[in-house]
Amino acid sequence: MAVRPEGTPCWADVMSPDAGGAKRFYGGVLGWTFVEVPSEDGYYIEAYADGKAVAAVVPPAPGQEDRSQWCLYLASGDAVATAGRIRDSGGRVLMEPVQADDLGALCLARDPGGVLFGVWQAGRHEGFQATAGPGAYCWAEVLTREPEKSDAFFPAVFPYRAKRREDAETDFRVFGLGDRSVLGRMRMTEDFPPGTSPCINVYFTVTDCDAAVARAVELGGVLRFGPLDTPFGRFATLGDPQGADFSVIDTTTARGEGPTLTDVP
Known part of the structure; x- marks a missing residue:
């Protein structure tokens, strides 16, 4: 195993x-x-x-x-x-x-x-049998209004090393295992609707972000944010008809340079 x-x-x-x-x-x-x-x-x-x-x-x-x-x-x-x-x-x-x-x-x-x-x-169920491909999990971010609590907590529970994004407009960290980034952490700002609960937002890969958004809305979902081009791909955040939020991303459409990350002491 x-x-x-x-x-x-x-x-x-x-x-x-x-x-x-x-x-x-x-x-x-x-x-x-x-x-x-x-x-x-x-x-x-x-x-x-x-x-x-x-x-x-x-x-x-x-x-x-x-x-x-x-x-x-x-x-x-x-x-x-x-x-x-x-x-x-x-x-x-x-x-x-x-x-x-x-x-x-x-x-x-x-x-x-x-x-x-x-x-x-x-045990017998090892978890994801595939990641990153169409329909599969590819990334996740902790969304919180109290980032200092998450920043202290997760590296205390798991052997994470943290890096900070060097961007005055974004309070964002990345938790890594060895040289591999495994989880993001973003401070929730006033852009998030009042009452939005802190959560871990999961991303799934799609071959066409805009088509996935259109299909989600057609099936009763809600567009929360985007679509937006980023250095990691074109993504959007959706709510399913029962209210669960998640994101979709087309990683083949990356635009621009990625952010600079520095180690957190």
């Missing part, structure tokens, strides 16, 4: 109260096909892009049955130990580590600023 380094984004699921609606929407926008897996929690539906598992549709977290949202899972070699570091670093464990048969173990948590994320200790 391939072991992902601690803290690597390794899986994502959309917690949705309407499994059928989620399948119709994401199947239309990202081209996913689906396989339902028996579950004691009501339903667990794996999503596939080009025959590879890339995400899942699951019931909402306890206490949030009326809310749809994406959750990114970070790899752990020991979910119990990671849960302990989460608590010791000021985070809150929402669901204690639980074994999912021989698939692996997981827990759900929030950072001190309220950002939801998951922890996954892989």
Whole structure:
């Protein structure tokens, strides 16, 4: 079994109260096909892009049955130990580590600023079977109004090294493992609608950003931001019909030079 380094984004699921609606929407926008897996929690539906598992549709977290949202899972070699570091670093464990048969173990948590994320200790289910290709996960960013809390928390729980973007207009950091950038962190500004909750925004690759936006709106989704050309590709942020936000990006259309990043002491 391939072991992902601690803290690597390794899986994502959309917690949705309407499994059928989620399948119709994401199947239309990202081209996913689906396989339902028996579950004691009501339903667990794996999503596939080009025959590879890339995400899942699951019931909402306890206490949030009326809310749809994406959750990114970070790899752990020991979910119990990671849960302990989460608590010791000021985070809150929402669901204690639980074994999912021989698939692996997981827990759900929030950072001190309220950002939801998951922890996954892989067993038979190793996580993403594909990344970066059409329909697959490619990037994620912590969006928070309290960046100093996230900046202290995540490197305390996972072995991240942080770099800061040298741009006076943008408070942005990148968390890396070795030489590889794995997770961004952006300060939420007044450009975000009032009441927008802190979260981890997940990005999925598409072959045509504008076409994906048009299809999402046609299927009842909402355009939150963009489309916008960037040094990383043309992207847009969308809301699905149940309210879960995510982003799509066409990485083949990069424009301009990337930002300068410097190490954070």
